[in-house]
Amino acid sequence: MAKAFLSGNDAFAEGVRLARPQVISIYPITPQTTVVERISEMVEDSSLKSELIHVESEHSALSCAIGASAMGARTFTATSSQGLLYMAECLQYASGGRFPIVMMNANRSTALPWNIYGDQRDSLSQLDCGWIQVYVEDAQESLDMALQGYHIAENPLVSTPVMVNLDGFVLTHTYETVEIPSQTDADRFLPPFQTENKMSLDNPKNLAFSVGPDNNMEFKYIQHKAMLDSRRVIEETDAKFAEIFGRSYGGLTQGYRIDDADYILITLGSITGLCREVVDELRERGEKVGLLKLRFIRPFPSDDLVAALESAKAIGVLEKDISFGYEGTVYTNVNSVIAKNGLCLETYNFIAGLGGRDISRENITAIFRHLQTGGQHVNFIGLGVTIDE
Amino acid sequence: MSNKITAKTITDSEFFYGHKACAGCGGSLAVRIALKVLGEGAISVLPAGCMSAVGFNYPHLCFSNNSIISTFAGTASMLTGVEAGARAVGIKNFKAVGLAGDGGTADIGIQALSGAIDRNDDILYICYDNEAYMNTGIQKSGLTPFGAKTTTTPSGENIHGNLRPKKNLFEIVAAHDIPYAATASIGNLPDFINKIEKASKIKGTAYIHVVAPCPIGWGIPVNETIEIARKMMDCGLWYLAEYENGKFKLNKNPSDFSSIEDYLLAQGRFKHLEAADIEILALQRDTKWATIRKNWNNIQEEL
Amino acid sequence: MSKPYLRPYQKPQKLSDYPLGTASEAGYLVTKNSGWRNERPIITDECINCLQCYLYCPDGVIFKTEDGLDIDYDFCKGCGICEKICPKQAIKMEVE
Ligand SMILES: Cc1ncc(C[n+]2csc(CCOP(=O)(O)OP(=O)(O)O)c2C)c(N)n1
Ligand code: SF4
Ligand code: SF4
Ligand code: SF4
Ligand SMILES: [Mg+2]
Numbered sequence: 001m002a003k004a005f006l007s008g009n010d011a012f013a014e015g016v017r018l019a020r021p022q023v024i025s026i027y028p029i030t031p032q033t034t035v036v037e038r039i040s041e042m043v044e045d046s047s048l049k050s051e052l053i054h055v056e057s058e059h060s061a062l063s064c065a066i067g068a069s070a071m072g073a074r075t076f077t078a079t080s081s082q083g084l085l086y087m088a089e090c091l092q093y094a095s096g097g098r099f100p101i102v103m104m105n106a107n108r109s110t111a112l113p114w115n116i117y118g119d120q121r122d123s124l125s126q127l128d129c130g131w132i133q134v135y136v137e138d139a140q141e142s143l144d145m146a147l148q149g150y151h152i153a154e155n156p157l158v159s160t161p162v163m164v165n166l167d168g169f170v171l172t173h174t175y176e177t178v179e180i181p182s183q184t185d186a187d188r189f190l191p192p193f194q195t196e197n198k199m200s201l202d203n204p205k206n207l208a209f210s211v212g213p214d215n216n217m218e219f220k221y222i223q224h225k226a227m228l229d230s231r232r233v234i235e236e237t238d239a240k241f242a243e244i245f246g247r248s249y250g251g252l253t254q255g256y257r258i259d260d261a262d263y264i265l266i267t268l269g270s271i272t273g274l275c276r277e278v279v280d281e282l283r284e285r286g287e288k289v290g291l292l293k294l295r296f297i298r299p300f301p302s303d304d305l306v307a308a309l310e311s312a313k314a315i316g317v318l319e320k321d322i323s324f325g326y327e328g329t330v331y332t333n334v335n336s337v338i339a340k341n342g343l344c345l346e347t348y349n350f351i352a353g354l355g356g357r358d359i360s361r362e363n364i365t366a367i368f369r370h371l372q373t374g375g376q377h378v379n380f381i382g383l384g385v386t387i388d389e
Numbered sequence: 390m391s392n393k394i395t396a397k398t399i400t401d402s403e404f405f406y407g408h409k410a411c412a413g414c415g416g417s418l419a420v421r422i423a424l425k426v427l428g429e430g431a432i433s434v435l436p437a438g439c440m441s442a443v444g445f446n447y448p449h450l451c452f453s454n455n456s457i458i459s460t461f462a463g464t465a466s467m468l469t470g471v472e473a474g475a476r477a478v479g480i481k482n483f484k485a486v487g488l489a490g491d492g493g494t495a496d497i498g499i500q501a502l503s504g505a506i507d508r509n510d511d512i513l514y515i516c517y518d519n520e521a522y523m524n525t526g527i528q529k530s531g532l533t534p535f536g537a538k539t540t541t542t543p544s545g546e547n548i549h550g551n552l553r554p555k556k557n558l559f560e561i562v563a564a565h566d567i568p569y570a571a572t573a574s575i576g577n578l579p580d581f582i583n584k585i586e587k588a589s590k591i592k593g594t595a596y597i598h599v600v601a602p603c604p605i606g607w608g609i610p611v612n613e614t615i616e617i618a619r620k621m622m623d624c625g626l627w628y629l630a631e632y633e634n635g636k637f638k639l640n641k642n643p644s645d646f647s648s649i650e651d652y653l654l655a656q657g658r659f660k661h662l663e664a665a666d667i668e669i670l671a672l673q674r675d676t677k678w679a680t681i682r683k684n685w686n687n688i689q690e691e692l
Numbered sequence: 693m694s695k696p697y698l699r700p701y702q703k704p705q706k707l708s709d710y711p712l713g714t715a716s717e718a719g720y721l722v723t724k725n726s727g728w729r730n731e732r733p734i735i736t737d738e739c740i741n742c743l744q745c746y747l748y749c750p751d752g753v754i755f756k757t758e759d760g761l762d763i764d765y766d767f768c769k770g771c772g773i774c775e776k777i778c779p780k781q782a783i784k785m786e787v788e
Contacts, residue, residue, distance in 0.1 A: 051477055054508065055504060056504030057500060059501075060466035060469075061466075063460055063501070064469050064470035067473075068470035070471065070715075071474030071478055075474070097713050099713070199455035201429070204429070204453065206715075206720075207455075207457040207715045207716075208459070209450060211714070215703070215704070218707065222707055400693075402695055403696070404695070406721070407698075407723075409725070412750075412769035412771035413769075418750040429694075578747055611771045611772065611773075612773050614750070614773060615773060
């Protein structure tokens with residue numbers, strides 16, 4: 001184990017190196033670029049022995065990864081924003097084909113208007129594409145989730161691709177001290193990839209076939225069930241990770257001071273750190289507030305949410321996303337759990353950080369205020385102008 | 390000469406069998422023959438299109454070699470992944486082969502094809518050209534020839550079918566300075582067979598463009614698929630050529646052409662053509678052949 | 693010699709009967725094509741075994757035997773390409 005001062009992207013690249021993917025397809029897009037640059041350097045200096053393929057588009061990046069996975073190879077690719085949308089067809093291809101590819105997505109706003117800064121509209125727009133989606137908070141979690149990502153994806157019960165989301169710039173380009181595990185420990189954690197879902201000369205297969213209405217629903221149900229079953233695998237993976245590396249992330253969600261909290265803010269990704277500080281401040285003043293970090297949004301942590309929110313009076317969902325004409329997508333998902341389980345509490349949505357808009361400590365304090373006093377359900381935080389009626 | 394694959398020596402094994410292609414389908418013949426030459430080490434990638442649609446309907450699976458459907462645009466990129474993945478997991482004696490339609494190759498898949506050639510990936514890409522998007526019901530593709538009626542280039546009073554000439558994909562591919570590219574036709578299987586055999590031994594990217602008539606889309610009786618493919622070569626609207634070591638080579642240089650009308654008017658898709666339209670096609674043909682004869686090495690060489 | 697061949701098929705009864713992902717045994721046929729045909733090709737004694745029909749059959753259903761050629765009528769579609777290509781008119785199309 002070594003310590004290094006790394007950006008989120010650098011840390012992720014270290015995690016990828018430790019996972020030993022056999023085929024890596026790369027195509028650049030800000031703010032993902034430095035991860036593919038680090039990986040290229042690793043291949044150059046042989047610290048990563050992998051087929052590095054310079055593809056001509058993101059569609060090809062994922063199509064190539066699918067092809068390699070279909071041969072039983074561990075594969076990696078990375079993207080962001082426009083690139084993620086450009087590969088949309090392949091996202092569903094990878095999940096429907098049950099190819100356990102791990103992909104890093106640097107969360108970034110989507111055009112138009114053009115904007116290279118962070119928000120989560122890119123990945124949240126692909127919530128239904130059948131990928132496991134995890135959002136990480138800091139550089140250490142980035143590295144760790146590269147490793148855990150493969151462990152989850154390749155579990156035969158799961159066999160589903162994993163998208164690891166890092167907030168663009170605020171995480172991808174922010175430097176922190178990171179512990180880099182030894183290769184020995186990484187290998188102990190992550191065994192070589194093995195699957196039945198592949199071609200081989202001894203046991204030829206026909207893959208990616210058509211399935212008509214008579215069997216198609218069953219294939220889709222199986223895919224859904226694998227995603228549901230992955231919840232257990234995610235927890236087991238985290239436990240095994242803790243055993244070997246001494247770090248744990250709590251599985252699908254991570255609560256902070258929620259046990260007796262009346263007001264709980266739900267967050268995703270890198271903003272969680274600042275929210276935690278605000279919770280501490282308010283707690284010092286005796287306010288019963290808490291925080292729940294959604295790490296995974298697919299599979300959706302329904303049970304965790306019920307357990308965490310059960311005795312709260314009001315909760316808020318802070319997200320860098322808006323589903324135009326409705327509300328934030330994470331909020332919609334959270335509300336559905338609350339309704340289905342008959343929880344009696346107020347819910348509020350805080351749309352913030354679009355296109356990289358800063359989310360301040362004051363914004364978060366005001367959000368907790370809003371939870372306590374009540375008010376409008378869907379709120380845009382940090383709009384710099386008044387809204388013309 | 391002697392160790393060429395012939396009807397006598399080619400394997401008895403069939404790799405594409407029991408499929409649901411229409412009777413007399415030229416594309417299915419191209420795929421069948423290609424796989425017989427490549428053998429059980431072939432790992433085939435087929436994009437959306439007729440050949441994947443007729444061969445992969447779970448539980449009825451018609452390829453006895455490893456085969457996978459790619460996205461429509463992703464033949465070449467998936468081939469790249471398959472080739473790299475196979476090597477990475479230690480598989481030996483395999484050949485990653487793409488079997489894609491004209492639309493899948495010349496239109497939506499051209500970016501990925503260009504990328505793969507640029508990287509010189511060790512793959513064989515075969516485009517079976519039936520001159521339209523057949524699987525979706527005969528719509529115009531970039532390889533639909535001038536004058537052809539398709540469901541999106543109808544012929545009427547104002548417009549006589551497709552207005553644009555066929556893209557010259559063979560030369561587009563060659564312009565990448567690919568190690569090996571060739572044209573072929575299912576009307577001449579010995580030539581096609583030898584070109585596949587040759588291409589399979591190339592280290593790096595190889596490309597074969599094989600004309601494979603579709604009786605449905607072309608409007609011909611189902612037993613005339615081979616005949617029409619032969620007529621197309623005889624009248625000079627298709628030629629057999631290779632690109633190798635930076636040079637083009639014409640494999641067959643006919644001294645005269647058979648009637649272009651005969652070829653065109655035998656097909657429903659050209660029935661509406663008027664003399665002036667046919668003249669345009671004849672002129673295009675003559676211009677092309679003049680350039681070929683002037684610039685290419687056309688020493689006639691038995692393949 | 694090998695080729696895709698007919699197998700018994702029963703619609704899966706439970707989820708575990710389905711393959712993982714979309715990967716299943718290669719060359720697994722469950723239906724014939726014989727019903728597509730109006731006419732069947734018959735190879736007659738005129739045959740000189742030049743193998744043109746064998747080579748050009750799109751469906752690959754003409755196969756070599758000890759003493760010539762035979763046709764797999766389970767999968768012949770009756771297209772008549774073999775009849776056309778035969779230099780000896782040795783193939784006759786017979787109405788089914
Ligand atoms: C991204 C995408 N766009 C469109 C289609 C619809 N599509 C499927 S097959 C096909 C036609 C294929 O034409 P071609 O490549 O010439 O092969 P053919 O069917 O003629 O054999 C089309 C347009 C698709 N499957 N995917
Ligand atoms: S439509 Fe044409 S290309 Fe498609 S299967 Fe039928 S004959 Fe073959
Ligand atoms: S083409 Fe005619 S002569 Fe030749 S093998 Fe077939 S049936 Fe016999
Ligand atoms: S009729 Fe067609 S499918 Fe049947 S054997 Fe002859 S060429 Fe083959
Ligand atoms: Mg076509």
